[in-house]
Amino acid sequence: MTRKRVMINTEKCIGCGMCGNVCVAHNLEIRNKKAATIMDSCILCGQCSAVCPQKAILMIDCGDGQVEKTEENRLNPNDVLNTIRFRRSIRNFKETEISKDIIEQILEAGRLTHTAKNMQDVSFIVLDKEKKRIETMAVKVFRTVKPIVDLFSPLARNNKINDSFFFFNAPIVIVIMAKDKTNGILAAQNMEYVAEANGLGVLYSGFFTMAANASRKIKKAISIPKGKKAAMTLVLGYPNVNFLRSTPHKKLNVRYM
Ligand SMILES: Cc1cc2nc3c(=O)[nH]c(=O)nc-3n(C[C@H](O)[C@H](O)[C@H](O)COP(=O)(O)O)c2cc1C
Structure with a gap:
């Protein structure tokens, strides 16, 4: 061995x-x-x-072969900043399927993302055919707890939990699991960039992530391995909405010392 x-x-x-x-x-x-x-x-x-x-x-025995760097891959900083500025959470998707190649490229971005102590503890579940079944389970969980949450949150009271509350009829959902949540979130961010570079829109579903970690049934249905938790869930598809400008953000809050 x-x-x-x-x-x-x-x-x-x-x-x-x-x-x-x-x-x-x-x-x-x-x-x-x-x-x-x-x-x-x-x-x-x-x-x-x-x-x-x-x-x-x-x-x-550390994994796949290494790739030789043949050129510098430096991105234009203004392009990067504008990508961040104009990216929006997408909750309205076209029915268009996402090709296997693009899904694999997005997963590759997750796989290559750096991890604390080089743990390489991040893994992925692509929800495709089983997506609706899993979403229905999560909807059930949320409908059970909603009356209690509504008591404390006016925002929740306004929010109706319909059957596509989590995934908005997107063609693909990727659940990112990790031992260390930060590692999973970093993978999510890099995956989002690759998805956007392919013309896709993305939604981070904190709600589904919460439901997956809270419900033993969902955990079992998607087989979250022992010792890991859902770190983030990416909802992916071609956007059916075109945002024409950026959104307001609070002023920079920084202190130099
Ligand atoms: C960690 C995280 C979790 C989120 N979870 C949800 C969610 O469960 N459902 C949802 O509709 N939006 C979710 N969002 C999207 C935020 O509401 C959204 O990013 C924010 O309103 C700003 O809008 P923008 O992304 O278009 O700039 C989440 C965003 C982040 C960063």
């Missing part, structure tokens, strides 16, 4: 020390003019392997 580890090919290594310079665990040193690991374990982030000019460091 293989064991996850960093392996140094001493024939290729030229002892430049670049691997040690990027190692967050301080787990690499130069010994006899060659890189060597100090301990047997680290977070296996792979930075040593990504920086090595000689391709002398292999990440054993």
Whole structure:
């Protein structure tokens, strides 16, 4: 059985020390003019392997092959800012299906997103055929608790829970699960960017995420693994609404010290 580890090919290594310079665990040193690991374990982030000019460091049993960077991929900052400025939560979708290629690209964005301590603890459920059945379960959960919530929240009182309350008849829903919620949310944000770059609209369904974590039945129906929780739910489809301008935001609240 293989064991996850960093392996140094001493024939290729030229002892430049670049691997040690990027190692967050301080787990690499130069010994006899060659890189060597100090301990047997680290977070296996792979930075040593990504920086090595000689391709002398292999990440054993850590996942798929590494891709060579052939060009700088720097985005135009104004384009990025305008993407953020003009993105809107979409609650009205066309019936148009989303191609498998695009769904896979969105999932790839989630898979590649960085995680705390390189946990790589994020996984995904794509709700397609089972979407309506799962939504119906969540609607039931919310209808049960609504009378209580209504007592405290005027906003909830105005909100009717119809049969498409969570997913707005969108063609695809992705539930993002993680041990660490922050890791899941980061994946969600990157997935949203890739979805938007493909012309899709996205809604973060905090409500469905809440229902999924609260209901044992939903958890079981979508098989949330033990130790994980739903971190966020993305509702995806081609928008059936065209927003003509950005929305107001509070003034920047910042302090420099
Ligand atoms: C973490 C999070 C959870 C959200 N959950 C829901 C939700 O369950 N249902 C919904 O209709 N909108 C949800 N939204 C959308 C917000 O209401 C929306 O982002 C906000 O009103 C601003 O509108 P905009 O996204 O168009 O700028 C959520 C947004 C975030 C960031």
